Amino acid sequence: MIEASGLTKRYGRTLAVDDLSFTVRPGRVTGFLGPNGAGKSTTMRLALGLDHPTSGAIHINGRPYRQLSHPLRAVGALLDPRWVHPNRSARAHLHWLAVAGGIPTSRIDEVLDLVGLSAVAGKRAGGYSLGMSQRLGIAAALLGDPEVLLFDEPANGLDPEGIHWIRTLLKNLAADGRTVFVSSHLLSEMANTADDLIVIGRGRLISQTTTAEFIERATKATVLVRTPQAERLRAVLTQQGCGVADQPDGALLVTGATGEQIGEAAAAHQVVLHELSPQRGSLEEAFMQLTGDAVEYAAQPAGAEDSDLLAAGR
Amino acid sequence: MLMPVTLLNTERIKLFSTRSPWWCALLGFALPVCFAAMYATESGDFLSLTVPATQDGYRFGMAVLMVLGVVAVTGEYRFGTMRTAFQAVPRRWAVLVAKTAVVAAVSxxxxxxxxxxxxxxxxxxxxxxxxxxxxxxxxRSVAGVGLVYLFASVIAVAVGVLVRQTAGAITILFIYTLLAESLIAAVPGAGPAIVHWMPFYASRVFLEAGLGFDAAGSAPYGPWGGLLYFGGVALALLGVALVVVERRDA
Amino acid sequence: MTLLAVERIKLFSTRSPWWCMLLALGLTVGLSGLIAGESSDQFPLTIGGTQAGYQFGLMVIMVMAALAITTEYRFGTIRTTFQALPPRWAVLAAKTAVVAVVSGLxxxxxxxxxxxMAKAVRPSADLALRHANDWRTVAGVGLVYATGAVLAVGVGTLVRQTAGAVSILLVWALLVENLVGLIPKIGTDVRKWMPFNAANHFLTSGQASLGTGGAQQTPMPYGPWGGLGYFAGVAVAVLIVAVVTAERRDA
Incomplete structure (x- = not known):
């Protein structure tokens, strides 16, 4: 269980996290979603007691991280896979961590096996590829067999097989009853893995829901209809309680009914249809729409400046 | 084929677009000046203020600017930008000569x-x-300081290129210039004979000969000979570094 | 005990500490051999002379101690460490203890x-350790190295950057303390309260010559053990400031 309440962190003039409150429950994978620079990593650092909150608090199992008696056995985390001394081997890295966390050293080989690094465990970590470093970071997080797990962008640098592996791992960890908190800037990645979603932008909470609900809400279904008898169909559909909007090219955009229902209604009223196509907004579109005004490093839409100039010239 | 001017510009931009060179330059300037101010304030009849005494703190600045020379190289190795530079200009020696020239000019x-x-x-x-x-x-004791800084930073760049690690290069340079030369000079018997051929001792002969240092004139070269020797060692070291860089994997 | 074990594993699972220890030993012993070889009736070999190069080793050991903390900051392992062991003061105290003990050894x-080495090169020289002074000059080197390491860990923790920490330590020990003595009037008095000079006083007081001409001419306001105490006091003070700073700032 992770609970943030009024969590705020300010670096100089930048407000990285702004009055953030949320709860991460055990037994589920919770996605922590937001564009780059939204404050995900800062929140994770605050959760682990690495940075001091300006105000508010974030508790793990009801206590601040720094008051946990055996932090590594309670919480496993992967924040940055490069936080390993390049001249230390994977096994040596896990060794000191195990000793630090009061974890039996027999566990080292178990986690090395689990992440598939046994063959290269004696090699210096500086020579690892990004994917291998990521696996070492995951091994370090799992070392203490913790109840709570935090992963910051764990799929970074992994190949498709690695991504599939991490998804399965996260789901299995949650199925064991653990609290799994995973950040990402890609909704598509989370849609397949997370049960719950916490979405933030510019350090503020945008939404906290289940993934299914988020997707349902974000991608309301519409149907595009083309007909030479637009006025007739509009009257019929409005009568049935559907929303009908005109498109610039004369087509109708209908909400509140499926394609089948509209087709049947049209047939019943002898309306000719030229096109009947259900529309589904993409998840990424919905996500961008949600966080659009909360993106820290937004690129200027191409040509925006030009059109401004044209407008000014008129 | 890039023109030398382009290379020099590239290195100048690289040097001044990070913070540490500014700090080093500022510190290298401020420390000796503060020292001179302190010396002048406290001087009196007992210890008189002389022209060479105003320059006593030059070794502070020299040490700091050697750090600048080292970091200009090792910083690039650390962040991998050296590979980018060699990718842009495959003649590695030209890159390093340009870098040395910029660092030396600044120093x-x-x-x-x-x-x-x-x-x-x-x-x-x-x-x-x-x-x-x-x-x-x-x-010479005043205007010569710039020349000594200049060659000292060439030595620093060369050592930085050879060692490629900040801590190692700085440790080697400081232990050598600040400790080894004086300890070796103090070895009874052989010390005084070898010491004349230690480069930083030669640089002091250049700055202070005829002003109390090396009073006996026992160095087998004059003040300008001292500078020549110091500069020669610096350039030789740079030559070795350039050869090594051309041969080694970037 | 856990903390000490962790820091021991960390220190010895990278290469640079081994290099530093080897270098400290090699440089110092090498100079001793050189001095012994060059000694003669005109320049007799003394016990102080055999330890003339102790500063070589001290500098290298301080670099090792500073690296022990600055590399953790550089590679981010300090965050991994603080995550595993949240009481930061305990982590830093353990690291200091391990580094100091290794440095002392x-x-x-x-x-x-x-x-x-000097005895082997010049078997004829009388280098027997008879008086307490003689023992202090030789066996005291370990105490000075251990204290220097504490100071270096403190500076490394405060600065968090290898280049900065190493520059500050070496420029201070080798340059500032010597040049300060040049300032008229106050220089000599200020120099008496310079930490490395106090450490030097601890090692060289009562010895005829250290071979470097570094034997104390000026009377010091404290005895040899007072010198070590002062050096240790400065080191511990810097360490405490560093630990308090580390507790307060973001990792």
């Missing part, structure tokens, strides 16, 4: 500014003491 | 190896 300029500022601040604090630069030896 | 090894 030389800071050295001159430091020397005259140290002298100036002493003149201001003790207007009653005659600190005019009369003899060539006095001119 | 290297110092003792260096000192006795230097002494042995």
């Amino acid at each position: 030389g300029a800071v050295g001159e500014a430091t020397a005259f500022a140290s002298w100036g601040v002493a003149c201001l604090i003790r207007p009653d003491v005659d600190l005019t630069l009369n003899t060539p030896a006095e001119w | 290297v110092g003792e090894a260096t000192a006795f190896a230097s002494w042995g």
Whole structure:
């Protein structure tokens, strides 16, 4: 269980996290979603007691991280896979961590096996590829067999097989009853893995829901209809309680009914249809729409400046 | 084929677009000047203020500017930008010569500014003491500081290129310049004979010969010979570094 | 005990500490051999002379100690460490203890190896350790190395950057303390309260010559053990400031 309440962190003039409150429950994978620079990593650092909150608090199992008696056995985390001394081997890295966390050293080989690094465990970590470093970071997080797990962008640098592996791992960890908190800037990645979603932008909470609900809400279904008898169909559909909007090219955009229902209604009223196509907004579109005004490093839409100039010239 | 001017510009932009060179330059200037001010304030009849005494703190600045020379190279190795540079300009020696030239020019300029500022601040604090630069030896002891900084930073760049690690390069340079030369000089018997052929001792002969240092004139070269030897060692070391860089994997 | 074990594993699972220890030993013993070889009736070999190079080893050991903390900051492992062991003061205290003990042992090894080297090169010289003074000059090197390491860990924790920490330590020890003595009037008095000069007083007081001409001419306001105490006081003060700073700032 992770609970943030009024969590705020300010670096100089930048407000990285702004009055953030949320709860991460055990037994589920919770996605922590937001564009780059939204404050995900800062929140994770605050959760682990690495940075001091300006105000508010974030508790793990009801206590601040720094008051946990055996932090590594309670919480496993992967924040940055490069936080390993390049001249230390994977096994040596896990060794000191195990000793630090009061974890039996027999566990080292178990986690090395689990992440598939046994063959290269004696090699210096500086020579690892990004994917291998990521696996070492995951091994370090799992070392203490913790109840709570935090992963910051764990799929970074992994190949498709690695991504599939991490998804399965996260789901299995949650199925064991653990609290799994995973950040990402890609909704598509989370849609397949997370049960719950916490979405933030510019350090503020945008939404906290289940993934299914988020997707349902974000991608309301519409149907595009083309007909030479637009006025007739509009009257019929409005009568049935559907929303009908005109498109610039004369087509109708209908909400509140499926394609089948509209087709049947049209047939019943002898309306000719030229096109009947259900529309589904993409998840990424919905996500961008949600966080659009909360993106820290937004690129200027191409040509925006030009059109401004044209407008000014008129 | 890039023109030398382009290479120099590239290195100049690289050097001044990070913070540490600015800090080093500032510190390299401020430390000796503060030292000169302190010396002048405390000087009196017992220990008189002289022209070479205003320059006593030059080794502070030299040490700091050597750090600048080292970091200019090792910083690039650390962040991998050296590979990008060699990718852009495959003639590695040209990249390094340009870098050395920029670092040396900066060090030389800071050295001159430091020397005259140290002298100036002493003149201001003790207007009653005659600190005019009369003899060539006095001119050399002030204006020569820039030249010593310049070659010292060439040595620093060369060591940085050879070692490629900040901590290692700085440790080697400081232990050598600040400790090894004086400890070896103190070895009974052989010490005094070898010491003349230690490069930083030669640089002191250049700055201070005829002004109390090496008073017996036992060095087998004159002041300008000292500079020549110091500069020669610096360039030889740079030559070795260039050869090594061309051969080694980037 | 856990904390100490962790820091021991960390220190010895990378290469640079091994290099530093080897270098400290090699440079110091090498100079002792050189001095012994060059000694003659005109320049007799003394016990102080066998330890003339102790500063070589001290500088290298301080670099090792500073690296022990600055590399953790550089590679981010300090965050992994603080995540595993949240009480930061305890982590830093353990690291300091391990580094200081290792440095002390290297110092003792260096000192006795230097002494042995001189004896081997010049068997005719009288280098027997008879008085308490003689023992202090040789066996005291380890104490000075251990204290220097504490200071270096403190500076490394405060600065968090290898280049900065190493520059500050070496420029201070080798340049500032010497040049300060040049300042008229106050220089000599200020120099008496310079930490490395106090450490030097601890090692050289009562010895005829250290071979470097570094033997104390000026009377010091404290005895040899007072010198070590002062040096240790400065080191511990810097360490405390560093620990308090580390507790307060973001990792």
